[in-house]
Amino acid sequence: MTGDGALARLIRSSTGRASAAPGEVCDLCAAPVPEDHRHLYDTAEAEVRCACGPCSVLFAGDGAGGGHYRLVPRRRxxxxxxxxxxxxxxxxxxxxxxxxxxxxxxxxxxxxxxxxxxxxxxxxxxxxxxxxxxxxxxxxxxxxxxxxxxxxxxxxxxxxxxxxxxxxxxxxxxxxxxxxxxxxxxxxxxxxxxxxxx
Incomplete structure (x- = not known):
């Protein structure tokens, strides 16, 4: 379900590093993202995308972005x-x-x-x-x-x-x-x- 780039980033993030890999960026605007960044679910591609803070805010509400991207919650x-x-x-x-x-x-x-x-x-x-x-x-x-x-x-x-x-x-x-x-x-x-x- 994840694209190769997103899955590769998740593999890197599972190694317990203290900071994001150099060049790790938001999949929407290309801004650098910290290790503990939010994700969006791309409903058209059935993939998880990395999102910077400002882009994640854009998709925080119901129906934001026309439903193409959905903010992945943090609830456990x-x-x-x-x-x-x-x-x-x-x-x-x-x-x-x-x-x-x-x-x-x-x-x-x-x-x-x-x-x-x-x-x-x-x-x-x-x-x-x-x-x-x-x-x-x-x-x-x-x-x-x-x-x-x-x-x-x-x-x-x-x-x-x-x-x-x-x-x-x-x-x-x-x-x-x-x-x-x-x-x-x-x-x-x-x-x-x-x-x-x-």
């Missing part, structure tokens, strides 16, 4: 265990994104890169009646991020750019077909560093 909410088995996704590290058109997609890492599935929207709606927090998610820009790999039990509502950062961590650390010895500790560290915020 840790949830109790959400039973996602009925959604039919056969992996333990995955994120679910409700879309503005009513569909729901699931995405997760694999040895061949990111995998994507369409989830039964009716089953998703049933899940939101059991877990009302899911119904509050903003389409396209928030996701349910789940990690049940190796007995873990993480369920978060997060900005979609957090999901792309998680994919970047996996992509950076993955070795061979099974991921190797570095990927799962890196994923655990990623989840350990998530903090709730409104």
């Amino acid at each position: 909410v840790r949830l109790p265990r959400v039973d996602t088995a009925a959604l039919g996704v056969p992996v333990g590290l995955v994120f679910f994104v409700p879309r503005a058109d009513g569909t729901v997609t699931a995405e997760g890492p694999s040895p061949a890169g990111a995998m994507r599935w369409e989830v039964d929207a009716a089953v998703w709606r049933q899940l939101t009646t059991r877990f009302p927090e899911l119904a509050s998610m903003e389409p396209d820009v928030e996701a349910l991020l789940v990690n049940t790999v190796q007995g873990l039990d993480h369920h978060w509502i997060v900005p979609v750019d957090d999901c792309f950062r998680m994919l970047a961590v996996v992509r950076r650390e993955w070795r061979g077909l099974s991921g190797g010895g570095r990927v799962w500790p890196a994923v655990e560290e990623f989840f350990a560093e998530l903090t709730e915020q409104n």
